[in-house]
Amino acid sequence: MFLFQKIPSAVFSFVTEFEKNGFACYPVGGAVRDLLLGKRPTDFDFTTDARPEAVMKLFRSVIPTGIRHGTVTVLYRHHSFEVTSYRSEESYSDGRHPDRVSFDCTLEEDLKRRDFTINALALDIAGKRIIDLFDGRSDLKNKRIRCIGNPEERFREDALRLMRAARFASRLSFTIEEKTFEAMKRLAPSVSRISVERIREEIMKIITSPRPSVGFEMMRETGLTKTVLPELENCVGFEQNEFHRFDVYRHLLAACDYLPAEKPQIRLAALLHDIGKPASFALRDGRRTFYGHEIKSADMADRIMHRLKFSNSEIETVLFLIRNHMIHYTPEWSDSAVRRFMAAVPPEKRPDFFALKEADAFAHEGTRPNPLFQKEFLDRIAACEAQNAALSLKDLAVNGNDLASIGFPKTPQMGRMLKILLEAVLDDPQMNTKEKLLNLAVNYRKEFMPEN
Secondary structure, eight states, X not given: OGGGGGSOHHHHHHHHHHHHTTOXXXXXXXXXXXXXXXXXXXXXXXXXXXOHHHHHHHOSSEXXXXXXXXXXXXXXXXXXXXXXXXXXXXXXXXXXXXXXXXXXXOHHHHHHTSSBGGGSOEEETTTTEEEOSSOHHHHXXXXXXXXXXXXXXXXXXXXXXXXXXXXXXXXXXXXXXXXXXXXXXXXXXXXXXXXXXXXXXXXXXXXXXXXXXXXXXXXXXXXXXXHHOHHHHTTTTOOOOXXXXXXXXXXXXXXXXXXXXXXXXXXXXXXXXXXXXXXHOEEETTEEEOTTHHHHHHHHHHHHHHHTTOOHHHHHHHHHHHHHTTOOOOTTOOHHHHHHHHXXXXXXXXXXXXXXXXXXXXXXXXXXXOHHHHHHHHHHHHHHHHXXXXXXXXXXXXXXXXXXXXXXXXXXXXXXXXHHHHHHHHHOXXXXXXXXXXXXXXXXXXXXXXXX
């Protein structure tokens, strides 16, 4: 069969090691699914009748990653292979982990405990055949996500499967089979029992799918969004003004879809960049306005990302983009305005800034920004860069010690004064000399900072 030609030779030899020692071993799950979809898998998982202890004896480098549940990771010929012993499971009191795991079972019993038919396919390497006990190939052909057996039972066993269904629909552009879909709607609130870390992981897998909007729409339609991202749910149907083609929710999805999948943090910023609009809404002279929504959106995104336990660096990146996404260059900008932009958005952050601006514009109007317009802005930036103007406190010709030498106490007042001096230099780069800045500091202090 042609698909066997896409399997790395290490997989064949790995399975052979089991067979030589009297064990069965089959590639299973996502790798088999992807092979049947014409993709070349990068990760292979295996199921075997060998107990974990036996697997650890077969290979030199084995990590007991989940040995309680029969899983080990084998380092083999520059690959990391996850191997799980055949197992059956009984009752799931916490809606996530089985109360009892038994390794005395068959391949059929092992495959039966899995979530969706398309993930219960196994490869018989020796016989060069697909083991498909639940009609998974038919579901692949029909582009359908379907639970094995009773959907409610599968979702009660592990509520994370609710998120996984939405994720697979998004990553594969599949629909969800009717009974599975209805069970998702009934059981959506149970996803609250899942750890926020695992929910975050599923959200980011949707974010990196070809069209995140498919997954987020599936979450909305099944009621998952109300539990997982209620702030996003509040944007559904919330109309903007006459200049926007979508409501807030669909605008966010369109901006997210527009950006490349390999830029997950910018996609996340796009998903959240206007999430504060409902809370910022006001009617002024009969017009719908959202003044300051970028600050409100950043505050809400901060709470969301902390709730989902994103890293500090991820939070900083996303919040920076959201806070600054309303910066709109026009040809009327003065050079000082360009310098202020350069100070606010440093060179390393500008590609992401421009990418989000482009996605926002596309979601707004359905068209891409005029490239000549952006080129003009970039030319203005380059011209200002050529002046070597001061753009940050460290670029000033004076520092805190200089201010202390003329009597400024080392208090927050000194920090405020340095920022005032930077503002003066951004207005006029000629001001960036030690003499001029110290004179300005003395005069400003006399007029606006009189001593009590």
